[in-house]
Amino acid sequence: MCAFRPANPLINAPADGQTLDTLEGTIERITFHNAENGYTVARLLPPGARDVITILGNFSNPVVGESLVCYGTWTHHPQWGRQMQVARYEVVRPATAFAIEKYLGSGMIKGIGPVMAKRIVDKFGEEALDIIEHKPQKLRQIHGIGDKKLDRIKQAWQDQREVKNIMLFLQSHGVSPAYAVKIYKTYGSKAIEVVEKNPYQLAADIYGIGFKSADKIARALGIAEDDPRRIQAGVVYVLNEAVETGGNAYLTEDELTRKANEILGMEDIAPAIDALAFSGRLVLEPAEFLGQTETAIYPPSLYTTERNLAERLLRLLSQPIEPASPAKFDAWLTALVEKRRQPLSDEQREAVKLALTSRFTILTGGPGTGKTTTTNTIVAAFEALKKNVLLASPTGRAAKRLAEVTQRDARTVHRLLEFDPEQRGFKHNAENPLECDVLIVDECSMLDMVLTYSLLKAVPDGSQVVFVGDVDQLPSVGPGNVLRDLIDSGRAPVARLTQVFRQAAQSLIITNAHAINAGRFPQLPPPSAFKDCAWLDAEEAEEVADKVIAVVAVSLPKRGYPPGDIQVLTPMQRGSAGAAFLNQRLQEVLNPPADDRPEVQRGSRLFRVGDRVMQMTNNYDKGVYNGDIGVVAAINHEDDTLAVHFTDAQGSTEVTYDFADMDELTLAYSCSIHKCIAAEERVHTRDRGLVAIKDLQAGDYVYTGEHVAKPVLDKIATGRKPVLRITTRMGYRIDVSQDHPLLASDGGPPQFVTAKEVKEGIHLCLSRHVVDPQVPILLPRVSSELGRQTLHLPTHLDEDLAWFLGATVGDGSYRDMKDGTVDFTNQDQEVLCKYRAVLEGYNLRVCTSRPVTRSAIRLRVVSKAFRDWLCRLGLGYSTANDKRIPEIIFQASALVKGAFLRGLFDTDGGASGNSNTCRLITSSFSLAREVQALLLSLGIVSGIARWMERAYCVGVSGPSLPEFAERVGFTVGYKRERLHSFVQISLRRGKANVDTVPFSPHLIAEASECLRQHFGNSRGIKGKGLYANGNCRIGAIFQKVRLFGSPLTYWDINALFGHLQQIGASIPASLSETANRRYLYDRVVCVERLSEETEMYDIEVEGIHSFVANGFICHNSQGSEYPVVVLALHTQHYMLLQRNLLYTALTRARKFAVLIGPQRAIALAVKKQSDIHRHTRLKERLQGTL
Incomplete structure (x- = not known):
């Protein structure tokens, strides 16, 4: 039996003592499972029932056929009906033969599939699991199970048992359960020992387990917040994230400090950076630019790679090359060109001369400028000089294309260097260089820093190198911006082709690509024009998808383009016109189920023989790399394997995958092509309240502008971007990128506009939908022994505690970090009595005093245990100017949020009779903004204004007073009476020209x-x-x-x-x-560009692509060439529509391109110029300015 404990005890678990309903049954279907956070939607069939019941919650590794006992609360979904929100569950052994067969056939035990499971159950019935557990030799009586398969089954069963034990341990310490198998595979039987000794080791050793998951375990194990292990691990995590998701080689010290502060909650991380640098886990490199010193902090491997790459390039560039007589050389080149019967333009001729006379050359230019002809001539010229030429490209398809156009052998960079599995590195390197005189590499915009260095160090001294690529296309997925840095450094000779040839100019693909790159709207003829670039109008995302299917499956094949020559590209992974959905539909049409096409499904992944698939990670052992595309050739259910044929310039190879490794593959009928909101802006969610966008997870439900909860399908870190801060008349504020779309009205019905289009006077739409999560919030436990006294602290967040926290934020003093003191000073007896009652209910001793110069009463408690507990609730040590709302309040129900605000308004607030306004006065601007956001999440509109010289006032008046009275109100009698009179006045003044x-x-x-x-x-x-x-x-x-x-x-x-x-x-x-x-339409009074950039995020939401952040309603490929590209575009993709994405996608089409979507989506993409800034110092190293 495996009992489940939620990964985050502050959020997901029910309160102790809360009555939970019980539901037993067998998992019939898994509708949705997020491996990152365990969030699952499944269908459970109770014993003897006909209808399944939907269950929702965090499950470690749900398996169809598992029998569960679930404990949770019943909810009613308007579309799906009665559902259970599961707080915890237990896995029990299936008891019936039917359940056992389903359980064994789910694929959880390697070697047993549905067919074998039926044979086992037919033979042993309800004793099947006991046989596997205690008498596995009897399985040899089953047809198809020999010694080899029996050993696999026994080992798999043992692994499952050990994994369950590890899961129990990990889940009890707050780790995401999905990583239990990875931990077990890495450490085996020592998993628990390693985790207990240093949980942060997981982040270093196991791909996919980051700092946050390790930090949950560490905190549960009692590792302190300021433990050096935690701080150092957090710093390394932040730097690695910048490398992996942003393509950076380093972060500046200021950026690293700021980002680490955000996730660690620690202000001083300099000692951790120094310790990491001293131990060699970070490299610090200060440099002076224009009188300012900037320290770059690198991962050691990238620092070494960047320096070595610069040194290798400089060494190549410095090697002399024997000059030729200009007159003889020109005559020889003229003769060569005439012999080849491929005339060259002056630009091309100079490019060939540059490549032949330089040790290292870059050839760049847009489509149709003759890069292919020039490359061919360069190859022929070197061969005429009796040089040994090697050709390479970063991807298999690009290498195949290079081989086709040059009629010579071309390889991927990885295959050229030949990976050695035993040495875990490339066979060709500085000690074992390639055998060549000339190396020519195409599609160099795809080369990252690490692969470039591996390649160049394998080039023998005295060789010549030519890099070919379009610098305006997207940069590499990996760290660095190598081609751009090389060109910008001015050290490498560059031949830039700009002339579009007449034949190419007749191609709409070419002319449109250049128009887009220049920011001009392309020509969009209908299909009837029979050009090589066509456009189909489609307004709705579903219509875009329908037309993509029709074009790929019917129209293009009729024109002579088989489906295998067609690649569908789309800016977004999710959504109705996203890659995931299009792949599913294209699979149904192009490769439907058939008796002669076996298939296999694991989770949401379904593959069948004949499917086009893509490798998503580098697998050096198998010799396949990220972006390689192949076709499923065979599926073997007896061996649990899947074979894929990959084809490149060297021919076809077959790679075999275990079913367990299927997550390395994805369907490739449609691929995504590679804005945004500041990291701290809060998004309105159904189950977790107001959550900073950086902390959202796939599976969280967010509220759209339609007041509907939709699941987050993906969160996208878009890197650091310039910030526009938009402020409204009422004081609402949001920090966004200039291209971020917001719902607005400029005198007409609401529509989305980009932030840079927002001007003063326009009205932005804010949602006043009540955010009311119903997931109980468990509170942390602390040591509560106080001499002979024991603290009676609550186990879950209720209205009494919320009121107490609000009152403490209002009139409390809790800045002393030494003696554990909490002071509370107030003059209202009702407030004092309630505050004292709460403290005494916790079994705390309360001291009373009267300040000498004031008429108020001071209540004081001294308890380090209690103060530590408040700290863990989010009430950290702070002065009056720095007070904030504890994080758990943002995640609480509407009743609890109302109670917190009531405590705050009871103490620092009041009801002003002169203006019929309820006011809160505070010296903390951050607190004022958070109170305004919390009020809006309760449907209450408020305004922020300066109060006197050093304070801020949050005021509620007019139409919002009835909601304020109902959902917040006052405890103090005379304030409550005054508020009641305000409400009556506001109801009589319905004609007032407000809201x-x-x-x-x-x-x-x-x-x-x-x-x-x-x-x-x-x-x-x-x-x-x-x-x-x-x-x-x-x-x-x-x-x-x-x-x-x-x-x-x-x-x-x-x-x-x-x-x-x-x-x-x-x-x-x-x-x-x-x-x-009932949106709040608030007029914009200020749009300002902030001086510093900040981290930005975007999310993909199912269906309607919108979400609510800070109350505001927000809208929410690089690859190889293909004969035909079908590009699906829609305004649903708004934040991913950018000029270089559209340009890159269009330049991938060799023969025919079809754009499907509304004209406005294309126009949006053309308008958006995206400057891709990456932190590297390769250019400066080449220039010698460091």
Whole structure:
């Protein structure tokens, strides 16, 4: 039996003592499973039942056929009905023969598939599991199980048992359960020993287990927040993330410190950086630029690689080459060109001369400028000089294309260097160089720093090197921007081809690619024009997908392009027009199920014989590399293996994968081509409240602008970008990149605009949908012994504790880090009595005193254990100017958030009779912003303004007062009474011109049209429609907009909506949507560009691509050449539509390109110039300025 404990006890677990419902059953289907955080949606069949029940929760490794006992709470989904939110579960051995067969056939035990499982159960019935456990030799009675297979089954069963023990240990210490198998495979029986000794070792040793997962285990094991092991591991994690996701070679010391502070919560990490540098785990390199010293911090391997690469390049460039007589050389080259009957332009001729007379040359240019012809001539020229020439390219398809155009052997860089599995490195290196006089490498924009150095150090001294590539295409996936740095350094001779030849100029692929690269809109002829580049209009994402399927499966094959020559590219992985969905649909059409095409499914991955697949990681042992594309050739269920045929310039090779390694492959009918919101901006989620976007995980449900919860399919770290800070009249603020889309109204109905298009005066849309997560929050435990006293601390976050925390933030003093003191000073007896009662309920001794100069009472407790507990709740040591809301409050239910705010307003707030406003006064601007965000998540609009000289006021007034009274309110009697009177006044002032809709004329025009259609003429509208039943108010609403230009309030909209409903007239969709969504339309008062860049993130959301961040509603390939490229574009891909992505995708098409999507999506991509900045010092090293 395996009991489950949630990975994050502060968020996912139920409160101790809470009554949970029980559900037993067998897993029938796994609808969704996120391996990163364990979040799962599955269908469970209870014993004797006909219908399955949906369960949701965090499961370690769910398997179809497993029998579970689930403990959780019932919820009701509007579409899917009754569901159980599982808080914990136990895995029990399946009892019936049917359940055992399903369990064994799920693939969890290597060597037993569905067929073998049926044979075993048919033979042994309900004793099957006991036989495998205690008498495995009896399995030899089963047809198909020999000695070899029996040994595999026995080992797999033992592995599963050990894995379950490790899972129990890891889950009890807060680790993500999905990594248990990886930990076991790495450490075997020593897994628990390693984890207990230093959990941060996991992040260093195991791919996929990062610092955050290791940190959860460490904290659960009692490792302190300021433990040097934790801080050092966090610093290394931050640097590695910058390398792996951003393509950087280093981070500056300031950037590394800031990012490490964000994840560690520690201000001083300099000692950790020094210790890591001293131990050789980091390299610090200070350098002076324009009088300013900047320290770069590298991973040691990349520092060494970058320096060695620069030295190798400089050595190549410095080697002399025997000069030739210019006159003789020109004559010889002229004769060569005439012999080849391939005339060259002046640019091409100079490029050939440069390559022949230089030790190292770069040839660059856009499509149609003659790079291929020039490369061919260079190869022929070197061969005419009796030189041994080697040709290479970073990917298999690019190498194959290079071989085709040169009619010579070409290899991938990896195969050229020949990986040695025993030495775990390339066979060819400085000691064993390649046998060549000349090395020519195509598609060099794909070369990262590490592969470039491995290649160049294998080039023998005295050789010549030519790099060919389009510098305007996307840079490499790995670290560095080698081609760009080489060109910008000015040290390497560069031949840049710019002339587009007449024949190429007749190609729309070529002319459109150059137009896009220059920022011009391309020509988009219809398919009937029979050009080599066509456009199909499709407005909806689903329509884009439908047309992609029709074009690939029917239209293009009719034109003579078989599906194998077609590659579908799309900017996004997820969504209706994303690569994952298109792959699934293309597989159904191009390679449907058939008796002669075996298939295998593991989780969400389904492969069948004939599928086109792509390798997603470098696997040196198998000799396949990231981006290699092949075809599934065979599937063997007896051996649990899958064979893939890969084809490159050297021919075809077959690679065999175990089913367990299928995660290295993905369907490749459609591929994604490789903005954004600041890391700390909070996103509204269903189950975790307000979460910083950097902390979101796939599987989290976020609220869209439609007030619907949708799952996060992917989170994308987009790197550091310039920041636009947008502030509204009410004080709401968001930090975004300039291309980030926000929902706005500029006098018309809401539509998405980019941040750089936002101007002062435009109205941004904010959601006031109530965020009310219902997942109970467990609290951490601390040592509670105080002499003879024992603290009675709560086990879960309730309203009493939330009120206490709010009151403490308001009038508490908790900045002393030494003696564990918490002071609370207030003059309201009701507040003092409640505060004292909470403390005494925790069995704390409360001391009372009266400050000499004040009329208030001071309550004090001294307890290091209690203070440490508050610290772990998020109430850290801080001064009045630095106070913040504890993180757990953002994750709490609406009732708990309301209680916290009540405590805060009870102490630092009040009800001002002069302005009928409830106010909170604080000297902390951060606290004021967080309070405003928390209020908005309860549907309460507030404003922020300066108060006196050094404080800030958060004020709630007008239409939001009823919600404030209902969801927050006051504990203090006289404040409560005053608030009640404010509410009555606000209800009587429904006509007040506040909380208005900026596109009121549009709504009135549509309502008028509905009335005209209902009554048949304009006189009917005036006589009956506006004043029906003596309702003069409706006529006045029309007049205020039409005659006086005043905007509608929501009071007006509700009245108009009700009137149309009452008389039976149709209701305009825009009026209905406005009334239902009830956005806050807040006018922008400031748009400023911040001086520093910051980390940016984006998320992909299922279906409607929008999410709510800080209240604001946000919208949310590089590869080889192909004969035909079908490019799917949609505004749903907004944040990934960029000029260089579109340019790169289009230049991959050799014969024909089809763009499918709306014109505005193409226009957006053309407009967005993306400067890809990566931290490297290769250019400076080549220039000698370091």
